[in-house]
Amino acid sequence: MNAEHDVHVLTDPADRRAAYEAFVRTLHRGPVQDAAWEAHGQSPDEHWLGVRGTDGELVGSAFSFPTRLTLPGAGRVDAAAVSAVGVRADHTRAGRLTALMRAQLTAARLRGDAVAVLRASEATIYGRFGYGIASRGDHVRVAARPQWRPEAPGPGRVRMLGAAEATKLLPDLQDRLAAARPGAITRNARWWRRAIDPAGTSASEYRGIAVHTGPDGDDGFAVWGVREGERFGTDEIVVHDLWSGSPSATSGLWRFLTAIDLSTGVVAWARPCDEDLDLMLADPRVHRITGRADDLWLRIVDVPTALGARAWGTGDPVVLRLHDPLFDDAGTWRLGPDGAVPAGGALPDLECGLESFAAAFLGDRAPSALATAGRWTEHVAGAAARADTLFAVPGPAPWSGTFF
Template sequence: MAVDVETLRGDDDLSAASALFRAAMVGLPPLPPQSDHLSEPGRTLGARIDGRLVGTADSYTSWLVVPGGARLPHAAVTHVGVLPTHTRRGVLTALLRRQLDDIAERGEVMATLRASEGSIYERFGYGVASAFARLDLLRGRARLRDTVPPSGPVRFVEPADAWKLFSQIYATAEISWTGAIDRPEYWWKGKERTAAEPVYTVTHGPTGAEDGFARYHPVDTANWFSSRDRTIVVDDLVATTPQAYLGLIRHLLSVDLVDKVTFAFAPVDAPLRHLFTDERAVAVASVHDETWLRLVDVPTALARRTYRDAPPVIVEVADPIRTANSGRYRICADQVTRVDDPADVTVDVATLGAVYLGGSTWRQLALAGRVVEHRAGGVDAADNLFVTPELPFSGTFF
């Protein structure tokens, strides 16, 4: 049975794709009115069998920060779904292969997604490149160390005004941490229309020169005044300077009637616990995969990130979908070139995506049999080149 994939453009088709995605995900709440057209024009794909829409995949034009701080053209892949009545018929394969072709034609070097299931996307070349932690901060035990530097002013912003201001801060700031991605207008519109209520929004820094913001909401408001575990959940915290991070944390600690502050999305190596005299005030509730990275243009991706000053290594990459990526690459601190020399290590493109940002080490993946070492010491040599000072983190879900 043939699967036909096309770019969806009409309002009726886009609405049908939105409804199809929610049907495929099963557990998503209904969208508010006028929220079904939040896709970027020309980037929504639809798969049809016998003329019926049975699958969809979407993406946003974006950038992604790689080790060294460069922002590379990137596709933020989202809204991937196939009707439960049409799974395992090649629909997803047709959609994602076509999408990779489209991404390559746009000149985007890589794609990322957030996976609803952990066993699907590796076969399309996506590897888990970063993780996030859910942190619980017990306010009663959280006393800042006297050595913590001062920070600037924090002010409340009306939620209706916050979305525009937050998007301006994010767009104009020097977002430079590895794994960060752009947040296009469609992302902001979607968050605005689906945000929890009530919601509180604050910024750090002088008016007109803000350098950070946070959005948080209380949980179990029906029992708020009788609860012994009154909790606020930080849905988004963006700090573009150390002062902004400290200022926003100070604000969250100052909110009375709160016993626990939960950070829904935080870096795995977040510095939060080091701020307190009792580091046990911060507990890691859970850790989850975040960025699934697909290198679409391997030569460009390898050439645009930075490496440590270490001896070179020759990496052989196998990419059965985008075969032009397959080959051997000599990687050193100042240059990446394609070569015919024998490889030190061999990986598939999904494994290369997993180590590319520094979220996993070559040794970890070699232990799982995902790296083949051809020269003794080749795995260690690769780690010496690829290691990063901090773990990658995006903080943006789509």
């Protein structure tokens, strides 16, 4: 590798800030103000990488923080939550991004992470590094003050919180709720600081926080802002974060948000595909799905650990061959109700790359749909249908719900 493509581990705060500045510039933003950098924060468990130009200036970055990812069956694995990936416009198309990705995934392997996850700014970048869409979400708008069906789940109590109380309560509550949802990740202190009590330009923005309490205690929460309307009383409520652990919590939080005065409705980005609010409303048309988008991108780093931590459904076993675009071959595996074991040199029933495997790993897509689309290769007739039953595990739809 050329010296200009060497990847550096960044520990000096000045280098980290310079790397973050380079990343922000790739989003056509910046410069980074002191308050914004302080809001981004520093933590000893974060991992920063950078590449330099020929003049020694940092021109590319990749960042990750440790998290835990929930899998089908509620198993959890260590994961690297990847963000701040970018290369300055005058240094792209020269191998720097590939060098960063390879170094970051190698480091994740050495740390013992089973997977890496990210939110993609562009959908065509990360597939060549083994990442694929593992969950999706719906963009929705619900009109203000809708009528709810009489048989809809009854709400509990909803109370609003200040920033100090929310900082104490929400992290543990989200961690508990995330343990039941495939695709959900845990959040570090820096993430919560930026979400609840941000600095910089976000500090002056309105932020509402509420918690839902059911018969067994707190079981959901919402954090929201507003999008100002053209005239007084026409604001929209904008959901930043909404988690529920019961149908009552889902109903209660949405009833609360849609009933807030001086608003025309509630908008939310990338909600779980199984939230199904329309089934609770007297007029389902006041709930509109305005789009569907990718939610979490996933890349398996340690295949044996990732496959071993996931639950599997019933049915006859299949032999699946996986391909890794960056490292040694990911191997051939016998998948069955009792788990995944190496299949050695056995001929595969199915074959795919890690990018396409991500779509089925958390349960978002059925193997048969991926085979029909040409994303998986079916060598033995009926193998994809058998795999459908193995990958299907009872539980909620996969959803991350955390932007990072």
